[in-house]
Structures are given as C-alpha cells and as structure tokens.
C-alpha cells in the first residue's frame with residue numbers, strides 16, 4: 001500500500017518503525033500494558049500523542065497541517081478541520097462562532113439534537129422552520145426557499161440559518177442553492193449539518209455537496225459514509241461572513257486537548273479514499289446496487305424506497321413496522337442503521353471497483369428474516385403518523401428559562417397544551433419530537449402514541465412504564 005498521499009498515516013508508520021520507547025502518555029505504552037485482544041492491541045501501537053514530528057491538532061504546523069491542507073484542497077474550502085469529537089463538536093463550534101446569547105437563529109426543526117444543544121448552550125433564541133413532508137421516506141424532509149424567506153422577513157435580525165442536508169434518510173430536495181442565495185443577499189451565513197454527506201464531494205452519482213452550493217460552514221461525519229473510525233469528522237469553512245480563525249478558537253475550546261492519532265489517521269485515510277474515488281468506481285457501485293435491489297425485490301415481500309442519496313435505502317414489509325423488521329433482521333445478523341415506524345434504513349457501503357461486499361449473503365438472510373417474521377408475528381394495521389403543519393414557530397421558552405420554572409411528571413395523555421420541561425428524542429435518529437420550552441400539541445401526542453405503539457426508543461423527558469412526560473406546571477405564574 002502506498003501511503004504517500006496520506007501524510008499523517010505515513011508519518012505514524014515511520015514513527016512506529018523507529019521502535020519508539022514510551023515514557024509519555026497514554027498509559028498503555030504503545031499497547032504494551034493493555035489486556036485488549038490482539039487486533040486492538042495492534043491498533044494501540046499507533047495511538048501516539050503530540051511527540052516530536054507528530055504535530056499538534058490545535059496548533060498545526062507540520063504533518064497535521066499538511067493533512068488538513070489536503071482536506072481543504074479536496075473540499076475546495078477556505079479551511080477544513082479534522083474533528084475528533086464527531087459532527088457533534090462541529091455543530092457546537094459553528095453555532096458558537098456565529099450566535100451569542102439572546103440572538104436569533106433560524107433552524108430547520110428536524111435537526112440533530114447536537115444543533116439544539118449548541119443553541120441552548122449559547123443562549124441564542126431559535127426560530128424553527130418545520131420542513132416539507134418527504135412522502136418517499138415518510139419523514140420530515142428539507143425546508144423550502146419560501147419558508148426561509150418568510151422566516152427572514154419575520155426575523156430579519158437572525159444571525160444564522162442552520163440547515164440539515166441531507167436528512168438522515170438521504171433527502172436533499174433541490175432548492176438548497178436558492179435558499180443559500182437568499183440568505184447571502186441579507187449577509188446571513190448558512191450553516192449546514194451535512195453529517196450524512198461527506199461523500200457528496202464525489203459528485204455523480206451522489207447529490208451535490210452544500211459546500212458547492214455556497215454554504216458558509218459544513219460539517220461532515222466522515223465516519224458515517226466514509227471509511228473512518230467512529231467520531232472522526234470534518235468541518236469546512238468557505239465563507240466571506242465567518243473566518244476560519246473564529247471557528248478554530250471554538251474547536252480548540254470544545255475538543256479534547258489529547259486528540260486521538262488513530263482518529264486523525266483515519267481522517268487522513270478517509271480523505272484519501274474519497275479523493276481517489278473514480279468515476280468508474282461510482283458506475284460500478286451503481287451497477288452492484290442495482291443487482292442488490294433486484295435481488296431484494298425478488299424476495300417478494302419487500303417494498304424498497306430509494307432516496308436522493310444512493311447510499312441510503314429503505315425497506316418496508318406491508319403490515320409490519322420498521323421496528324418489527326429491524327428485530328427480525330437482528331436475529332439473522334443483518335444490522336440496519338435504524339428503524340422507524342414504517343421502515344428500516346440501510347446505509348450501503350461506498351464501494352470502489354474490485355472491493356467485495358456480501359450482498360448476496362445479505363439477501364439470503366433478509367429473505368429468511370422476513371419469512372420468520374411473517375410466520376411468527378401477525379400482521380397489524382399500522383396507525384398513521386400525523387403529518388405536522390409546516391410552521392415557522394418559536395418555543396415559548398428557551399432552556400435557561402425552562403430551568404427556572406416548576407416541572408412535574410404527568411400522564412402524557414394530559415399533556416396537550418402544556419409546555420415540555422425537557423426534550424423528548426426518539427433515538428435513533430436523534431431528532432427531537434419535542435424540545436424543552438415547546439408547547440405540546442395534538443400532533444406531538446399522536447406521534448408519541450403511535451411511536452410507542454410500534455416500539456420506538458426514546459431519550460429524554462419520558463417515563464415509558466408510567467406513561468408520563470415531564471412538563472412545566474407553573475407557566476402562568478411567570
């Protein structure tokens with residue numbers, strides 16, 4: 001293997017070859033003291049720290065700078081950064097770099113919880129845009145330029161517009177460029193959580209990256225679709241409105257002062273992987289994907305839903321929820337990315353020509369899983385999920401205010417009209433159904449009831465067994 005185009009990986013290999021003796025942290029001493037299995041122990045022999053020649057993520061002047069420069073060049077940004085705390089830290093840093101306490105930010109409502117956490121931490125005041133319903137995936141989709149324009153007209157003081165592109169399900173819509181343009185006309189930066197789209201820079205057969213559509217800051221979970229270690233992520237700045245220095249300052253505060261060289265090496269490798277992804281690789285991937293789809297269709301029970309991103313695929317079986325199907329798949333050793341009410345979501349591998357993947361084995365197992373499910377479980381009438389209104393809304397209180405109010409657990413059937421005292425998050429995908437400070441509506445209650453009936457898991461303000469939800473009880477007194 002030639003490591004010339006992976007400067008950090010190359011340097012780590014050279015460093016290891018020189019037989020270093022560790023009198024430094026980490027305490028596993030290049031793997032010598034660990035009780036981990038051999039495969040992991042081997043990985044630890046590369047788990048160095050900021051030693052001579054290995055540079056410093058927070059003040060890169062050597063090999064990390066070189067690796068980040070290659071990342072910057074490939075994504076054609078002003079400056080791209082390695083992140084070792086996931087897109088979560090990228091979302092935090094981009095929001096800290098643009099919003100301060102009391103300032104207004106416009107946010108797509110179906111965002112990941114890290115976006116809402118960042119807003120809460122900064123004390124900014126969110127205005128939510130509920131996106132259009134994506135009928136293919138039966139999930140919340142993307143926001144339209146008209147919605148953003150309306151929000152900007154009502155809240156011209158907004159300091160940033162924060163969007164999610166693509167959605168978890170791979171929906172991109174086709175209007176992001178227009179949305180960005182109208183924000184830029186007002187000199188408002190557009191921050192895009194593109195956690196699921198690090199591979200979009202390849203171009204065809206994948207959608208266009210938000211970076212190429214003009215976004216100011218874009219965050220990528222490299223680990224989601226590129227071959228990077230979990231948590232390894234990127235942040236890119238390409239903007240006339242925000243400086244990379246400001247983002248770097250927050251990244252320095254928010255990221256570990258002992259960044260993992262394993263994560264950084266895998267980021268260097270992931271960048272090389274996507275950079276060297278050839279047109280021919282894309283064509284070959286699409287051919288193999290088509291065969292996989294055909295074979296899945298031949299099982300006879302599956303409805304297969306495609307979305308804007310060819311790496312994402314949804315599977316449904318009529319009469320069974322996504323949670324039922326996921327359980328059946330787990331039993332045969334096929335693990336989907338997530339399940340929801342209607343379907344399971346598969347993330348396909350970003351294969352290059354010549355790489356093997358056990359698609360046929362997967363088809364056989366999926367076929368068996370469906371047979372087992374149908375034989376052991378009676379079909380049911382799935383309750384419909386309510387489609388939300390496409391609103392521009394503000395929560396009644398931000399979190400800091402909610403914390404000062406009195407809150408209690410009450411049966412959730414009695415919660416309509418009350419204010420949520422904590423967020424309620426179906427997980428995965430981690431998109432809050434309710435945010436602390438939002439008023440609970442019939443839509444929330446119906447969604448919660450349907451999700452619970454079909455086996456969804458939750459984080460946050462719910463006591464599932466007692467059927468209780470955490471709400472503000474002294475709202476009127478404030």
Ligand SMILES: Cc1ncc(COP(=O)(O)O)c(C=O)c1O
Pocket residue numbers: 085086087088089111112114164167168193195196221231233429430
């Ligand atoms: C849309 C979106 N943004 C951000 C994140 C957080 O990413 P990470 O796990 O890399 O911190 C996720 C995680 O699932 C996500 O789906």
